[in-house]
Amino acid sequence: MRYQHMFVLFEHDDGNVLNVSYEMLGEARRLMDGFNRRYALNEKVIAILLGHNVRELAYRAIDAGADAVILADHEELRYPRVNLYTKVICSIVRDRMLVKQAEPSTSDEYVKPRYMLFGADSIGRHISATVLAELESGLASDVNKLVIDDVMITHQYKTNGKPELYRQVLFMYRPDFSGFLWTQILCLDNKNPTIAREYSPQACSVIPGVFEPLQQHDGDARKRVEEGYARIVEYKPEFSNDDLKYRIVSRQIVRDEIGLEDSRVVVAFGRGIKDDPEGNIRMIEEFANLLGAKVAISLPLSKQPFNVSSTLKEKYFIPARVVGSSGKKVAPKLYIAIGISGAMHHLAGMKESDTVIAINPDPDAPIKDESDIFIQGRLEDVLPILIESIRGSEREVRG
Ligand SMILES: Cc1cc2nc3c(=O)[nH]c(=O)nc-3n(C[C@H](O)[C@H](O)[C@H](O)COP(=O)(O)OP(=O)(O)OC[C@H]3O[C@@H](n4cnc5c(N)ncnc54)[C@H](O)[C@@H]3O)c2cc1C
Structure with missing residues (x-):
């Protein structure tokens, strides 16, 4: 299987986890439990955690619904920078051996994620766009409902005008026109032989506050990691001089005067x-x-x-x-x-x-x-x- 698992960017601000990370993992857990039951598969929710001195957060991601966490801990990753984060995230999700460490049943044919979720906030909106451009797939932004289902599609270009069954499609809904219209966004492969092309991952950014986090169980995560039911895998990023041509030398949160x-x-x-x-x-x-x-x-x-x-x-x-x-x-x-x-x-x-x-x-x-x-x-x-x-x-x- 070339595309597997649901990857979630576990966002935090210098160690303070953003609520949207818990919300995404809660939804990812619900979706993938349903997916595995329905399709008799064993695909996982894998959190991607970037930062510096943030290993502790990996346990929180597991408590919040992740089966595994791939952690890149490096001083240069302390604060999000679009170029570095994009490079590291893309390297992680393309690295079959690493993904196999996170989930040993991952196929030898694995190429890229099946699904990816990011927060629709100032970090996730930027990074989702650059990551998906790099992974050569599409992105639905600002989504507030997700469903996985099969669907018959007949489309002039995608299917050459013939009805085709698409399986395991992530239906990504977003509110438009002041929330009075729901747009359904699907990221579908071209099944038309003359322009055949696969589009994976199916990915979106998720509006904060719309999904429910799971109830967290303090301490369970450590036990689950020790007993091998959940995994934390480390990725060691390497940066070139070009990657580091600009740096964050100081960072201040500026509060505006309105308060x-x-x-x-x-x-x-x-x-x-x-x-x-x-x-x-x-x-x-x-x-x-x-x-x-x-x-x-x-x-x-x-x-x-x-x-x-x-x-x-x-x-x-x-x-x-x-x-x-x-x-x-x-x-x-x-x-x-x-x-x-x-x-x-x-x-x-x-x-x-x-x-x-x-x-x-x-x-x-x-x-x-x-x-x-x-x-x-x-x-x-x-x-x-x-x-x-x-x-x-x-x-x-x-x-
Ligand atoms: C990616 C994205 C991000 C967005 N982010 C934000 C965001 O952060 N914040 C945000 O606010 N929006 C955001 N929006 C826009 C959002 O979707 C809505 O379009 C917007 O919130 C609507 O603003 P509104 O309620 O002022 O206007 P409208 O939806 O036009 O509503 C106006 C309301 O005024 C009422 N009204 C009319 N006459 C009167 C009257 N005389 N007295 C009292 N009420 C009256 C009407 O009944 C109506 O309910 C975003 C949209 C997108 C696509």
Whole structure:
């Protein structure tokens, strides 16, 4: 078998494991357990772990669902660098002997992974693209549902117009058009003899926060490794001068001045401000000030879709205020979503909030399902009432 196993990039930030790594391994475990049962195979979930002094994390990957971990521990891998990470990951997954150490039943014909998962975050989005280009296959980005199934396809080019059965296809679903449409992405071999070509691995980046991690069992992983039920295999990377032509000499996490992540109350607005962008932003600003809240936006607003005064544009339509998979992840006590539909990408950034209130006239807006309180109405009608009621309470308190 030329293509085997599901490989997952186990992401961490200098030793701090990112939740998406646990989520991907949980999903990989569920998918491959189902796959092995259905096809009577014995393919594995293999985590790829790169970093420096991170051997301990290999046990966490095993606890989180990996059958084996291939570990590349090197000082040059402490922080992700696209060229080095791409080179090391591609070398690992192409190295049949190494993959055989991770799973001895791997076929002698093994060439590349069957499936690969990366996180759809700032690390995984870059690296998935360069790795898949190097491995000469396709990539579905920002996926939020995965299914393995067989499918009959008739396609002018792929199958020369004839029906062909594709087996063990990874159906990769991603939300598009604000989450109102699901696109299904398949990475299929060309079975047309005139342009025959195989496309493996079938790979994607996964939106953080959408899959459930497995329940972790502290200590089990060590025992499983000792007893040979799970494996940690080391890969020794070698770098040329060319690989190291640029280096990270110091690294600082720069916090922006907005500080959304530290705020107990966040008021976020989206394209629902459209009917009076200037007036609505001013009203939202007043509302946020009364609550002592920080103001956030949905991604489209950072592209400056509305004509407002330059003061508001420069203050609010900026990437530092975006909440979601491409922006900040926040977990305030209270998150108020005004004129935001609740697309999957946005939810990924705020679903850890304690209490969510949404103001939206559309009773079918997906944000409704994420809300503790859904106020069905236009912000132009609802906000003045809320502002007046807060002012009224303040007056009462002052007495
Ligand atoms: C790869 C990728 C990454 C992405 N990352 C992010 C991300 O990090 N963060 C993010 O936010 N998005 C992200 N997106 C975009 C995301 O998919 C949605 O398109 C976006 O979140 C929609 O923004 P919205 O809710 O403001 O607008 P819309 O979806 O247009 O929703 C506007 C809402 O306003 C409501 N409304 C209309 N009139 C009023 C009114 N008068 N008062 C109150 N409500 C009103 C409507 O009913 C509607 O529900 C990403 C997309 C992709 C493809």
